[in-house]
Amino acid sequence: MIDIKRIRKEPDVIKEALALRNDNPELIDQILALDAKRREWVSQTDMLKAERNALSQQVAKQKAENRAADVSEWVEKSKIIGEQIKSNDEQVTLLESQQQAIVSLLPNIPSEKTPRGADESQNVEIRRWGEPRVFNFEPLPHWDLGPNLNMMDFERASKLSGSRFVVLKNKIAALNRALISFMLDVHTVEHGYTEMNVPHLVKRESMFATGQLPKFEEEAYRTDPDDYFLIPTAEIFLAGMHRDEILSEKDLPLKYVAYSSCYRREAGSYGKDVRGMIRVHQFEKVELVKYCTPETSFDELERLTADAERILQLLELPYRVVSLCTGDLGFGAALTYDLEVWLPSYQKYREISSCSNDTDFQARRANVRYRNAENKMAYVHTLNGSGLAVGRTLVAVLENYQNPDGSITVPKRLVPYMRGTEIIP
RNA sequence: GGAGAGAUGGCCGAGCGGUCUAAGGCGCACGCCUGGAGAGCGUGUUACGCUAACCCCGUACGUGGGUUCAAAUCCCACUCUCUCCGCCA
Numbered sequence: 001m002i003d004i005k006r007i008r009k010e011p012d013v014i015k016e017a018l019a020l021r022n023d024n025p026e027l028i029d030q031i032l033a034l035d036a037k038r039r040e041w042v043s044q045t046d047m048l049k050a051e052r053n054a055l056s057q058q059v060a061k062q063k064a065e066n067r068a069a070d071v072s073e074w075v076e077k078s079k080i081i082g083e084q085i086k087s088n089d090e091q092v093t094l095l096e097s098q099q100q101a102i103v104s105l106l107p108n109i110p111s112e113k114t115p116r117g118a119d120e121s122q123n124v125e126i127r128r129w130g131e132p133r134v135f136n137f138e139p140l141p142h143w144d145l146g147p148n149l150n151m152m153d154f155e156r157a158s159k160l161s162g163s164r165f166v167v168l169k170n171k172i173a174a175l176n177r178a179l180i181s182f183m184l185d186v187h188t189v190e191h192g193y194t195e196m197n198v199p200h201l202v203k204r205e206s207m208f209a210t211g212q213l214p215k216f217e218e219e220a221y222r223t224d225p226d227d228y229f230l231i232p233t234a235e236i237f238l239a240g241m242h243r244d245e246i247l248s249e250k251d252l253p254l255k256y257v258a259y260s261s262c263y264r265r266e267a268g269s270y271g272k273d274v275r276g277m278i279r280v281h282q283f284e285k286v287e288l289v290k291y292c293t294p295e296t297s298f299d300e301l302e303r304l305t306a307d308a309e310r311i312l313q314l315l316e317l318p319y320r321v322v323s324l325c326t327g328d329l330g331f332g333a334a335l336t337y338d339l340e341v342w343l344p345s346y347q348k349y350r351e352i353s354s355c356s357n358d359t360d361f362q363a364r365r366a367n368v369r370y371r372n373a374e375n376k377m378a379y380v381h382t383l384n385g386s387g388l389a390v391g392r393t394l395v396a397v398l399e400n401y402q403n404p405d406g407s408i409t410v411p412k413r414l415v416p417y418m419r420g421t422e423i424i425p
Numbered sequence: 426g427g428a429g430a431g432a433u434g435g436c437c438g439a440g441c442g443g444u445c446u447a448a449g450g451c452g453c454a455c456g457c458c459u460g461g462a463g464a465g466c467g468u469g470u471u472a473c474g475c476u477a478a479c480c481c482c483g484u485a486c487g488u489g490g491g492u493u494c495a496a497a498u499c500c501c502a503c504u505c506u507c508u509c510c511g512c513c514a
Contacts, residue, residue, distance in 0.1 A: 043475075046483040053483090056495045060443040071494080078494040246435060371435085371453090377472075 020326035038095040108361040117325025130318030141345030143276035178417035193257035198237035209366035211332035230263035238289035253292035284390035297381035355385030
């Protein structure tokens with residue numbers, strides 16, 4: 001959520017930010033008009049309330065001095081003011097909700113570090129790690145490798161659940177599980193994150209707090225009679241966990257890691273990645289979330305990104321880091337680094353993690369504050385990143401570690417998690 | 426699903442029509458004391474809106490509505506938490 005005070009003070013900055021994100025800057029004028037009107041009503045109504053309070057005081061005082069005192073004049077006057085207040089309050093509430101409706105559609109302001117650009121093509125590569133493997137045979141895509149081993153079943157998945165689902169079997173299922181344990185171990189033991197296991201169903205307001213709602217409702221799965229949402233990422237829980245809380249500065253940064261399934265409708269991605277398990281409705285992800293002070297959040301983002309990169313390095317998967325440009329930035333993010341892993345089937349780097357600094361955007365929505373050194377309240381900054389998307393990591397392992405005979409070499413670090421299996425099958 | 430209890434400040438907890446932002450305690454901050462720390466003593470300490478800032482003023486005792494000149498306090502609905510029973514991995 002963007003601070004309304006900031007919108008009032010520097011509307012042009014916000015408008016420019018919206019334009020950079022290909023969003024509509026006219027929203028700001030609408031908000032300002034509503035805000036001015038609302039403030040006018042509020043101050044009118046405050047004056048009336050002050051007047052009524054004074055009258056009530058007088059009544060109380062009179063009654064205290066003399067129980068039989070005639071206070072009907074005050075009472076009559078107060079009654080009339082009361083009616084006025086009531087209708088004013090209704091007006092204020094209406095204006096408030098109208099204003100709120102628009103403000104909650106505004107995305108976060110990109111940071112100065114975010115490259116300017118209209119779309120994906122103008123994202124900026126920051127660094128590369130590792131060399132894409134040169135195959136001396138024709139490498140297969142994972143949607144052939146898996147089924148050939150009889151360990152990945154797209155047909156059964158779609159028979160039971162429809163398109164964009166996958167069933168893993170046998171050693172590939174085990175490899176998937178190994179990845180999860182491995183990632184959690186690295187982040188907890190080596191990087192100091194606290195492991196969390198979270199509900200996959202959350203209430204509507206939890207989706208609002210992290211910015212999924214109201215704008216992206218069509219992206220989410222919703223349960224009907226109870227209005228629960230299936231989480232599209234564990235971030236919903238981790239970043240919303242401290243809603244309406246006041247944290248102490250000495251506890252910051254808070255670092256959480258959670259493994260969860262993620263559920264996404266993938267509305268509007270009809271032609272994209274229809275083969276394989278790159279884009280499915282249900283996938284698994286290990287998610288990192290931090291809460292920190294505003295002063296440290298950009299440094300913390302560098303560290304969080306490095307933490308996610310560490311997984312790729314330990315698995316010896318070649319990747320690059322890309323800074324998303326303003327036009328490609330997610331709703332709540334001020335700065336985002338995507339990690340892209342090399343996939344032989346695409347002959348391209350493909351997103352496997354997205355690490356963002358949401359600054360105070362989510363903290364305002366979720367009302368997560370802390371007391372700073374001067375004992376003043378301030379909003380925390382929140383960060384999140386995948387560490388990593390498990391399904392896509394599995395794909396990357398299968399494709400990059402494939403052998404000419406269709407078998408898969410298990411990455412060294414995963415062997416202990418596979419009870420010693422070095423080659424699949 | 427059935428029965429009951431509850432929701433008050435950073436936390437615990439009192440208040441059950443006006444003098445209540447709200448006793449008391451804990452915590453926190455500052456001061457005194459101390460070689461230092463602790464204990465003890467003293468002072469201060471809700472947030473938000475409005476404001477350049479302060480003061481004033483307004484709002485807020487789970488949420489929404491109602492009664493009243495006036496609601497933390499009375500009434501209604503809802504949400505959530507807890508206890509017991511039922512069902513259940």
